[in-house]
Amino acid sequence: MKILFRLDATTAIGTGHLMRALTLAQAFVSEGQKLQRAVTCCFYTQTLPAALNELVLAHGFSTLHTDKLHADIAPIEAAQPDLVIVDHYALDARWESKLYGRFPLLVLDDLADRTHQANWLLDQGPLRHKSDYQPWLNSDCQLLLGGRYALIRPEFRAVKKNQDPAVLQHGFICFGGADPVHATLKLLTGLNKVEKARTIHWRIVAGAANPDWLQLQTLCQTCSLAVELIHHDPNISQQLDWADFAIGAAGGMTWERCCVGLPTLAVPIVDNQSFNAQVIDHFQLARLLDFTQLDNTLVLNNVLAELGQKANVYRHNSQRLIDGYGANRVAKQLISALF
Missing domain, CATH: 3.40.50.11190 (Rossmann fold)
Structure with missing residues (x-):
């Protein structure tokens, strides 16, 4: 064939x-x-x-x-x-x-x-x-x-979460392979000013076509966060397995995070993600976050706390919808x- x-x-x-x-x-x-x-x-x-x-x-x-x-x-x-x-x-x-x-x-x-x-x-x-x-x-x-x-992909089925973390310790950030709106850089700039973010171990995957790689390297080296920066990791399922929660776009990775059952702050970053945002809101699959709020320290501090409180709801709803x-x-x- x-x-x-x-x-x-x-x-x-x-x-x-x-x-x-x-x-x-x-x-x-x-x-x-x-x-x-x-x-x-x-x-x-x-x-x-x-x-x-x-x-x-x-x-x-x-x-x-x-x-x-x-x-x-x-x-x-x-x-x-x-x-x-x-x-x-x-x-x-x-x-x-x-x-x-x-x-x-x-x-x-x-x-x-x-x-x-x-x-x-x-x-x-x-x-x-x-x-x-x-x-x-x-x-x-x-x-x-x-x-x-x-x-x-089948590897995401293999790392499904079956319980919720007592504390959000590991945070995974990825805005896809390209990130044309510079969301990763904007978010990292905001998190660097959030006290709660300093208690979390972060991993960032910047896709192969991310335009801000050099700036991200510099910021990761100088910021106050415990952060690992990875360039184009083909094994995203392993990152989702490691993570307690994620922050990412409302694109195709939405369904991978749902399959795993990973609590997420989901950010629509382009117009064609608006329908996915409606789905996320309707089924309560994640906490939606507006792109303009990615560097708002007060909002980030509040949504990180809220995510921990609703992790069970997001995991259950997501895995029920996407097998x-x-x-x-x-x-x-x-x-x-x-x-």
Whole structure:
């Protein structure tokens, strides 16, 4: 089985599309092995940062590059994939229609704000309903909606929390692979002035495309906090296992933290995370924090105290909603449909 993914990952748009595509690709490989069916995956992208290109190759997948957003479909035709998967906020039915009817097509989306033409559409948002997408889709498109399909790597299932910390001692900070709004730097600047933060051992993972790496290094060396700074850690599950709580964006890592059951201060940092913020608020999955408050010392001191008091609520609600098997469900369902 040959699968081709069309997505991009840059400093501007972040790495979330790439990371969830890698998760889904691994699930297809795993489900294929159960059926004694070999699965190969190719990632068709605009030029990736070197570290991200190496990450794809390290997973055993191949890359194919284009210099256009609306990429030429000739390489796709040449590859003759059994399935094309598109995960890109800037692509819609105008490009997808060139493939629809020629190759089975799965679209990943979170926004429900533009037309699509596909055989399947996946939106892992737990509050999504068919009516959100009906105006935007061809009538025969099958919908895979909700937390049941959340794309989580299996290692996160292995580190699920089964009890709450008596004291919040270990704090994990990560705002994704790119952090285009400089949230990590803003937060660290604020925490450096919070007395309660000095009682906590912090670990910060700055993604491969984080623009503030040098400034973060300097601040970590001079601040009054006990803090470790890590550059692009591929083993985020181990960090979540170590941590008593997290502070991070309301993007794709939301579902990983939910699967683990890690109490979190969740910060929507870009507009396309607003729906996730609604989900977090509706199901009480985490304590929401506004981006503008990241360097507000009074607010930070108060929310750190509140997080400890509600850790059990957040852990229970999160693990009840996200079980971590979504990627395997998607892969199994599509392999069954195709073969």
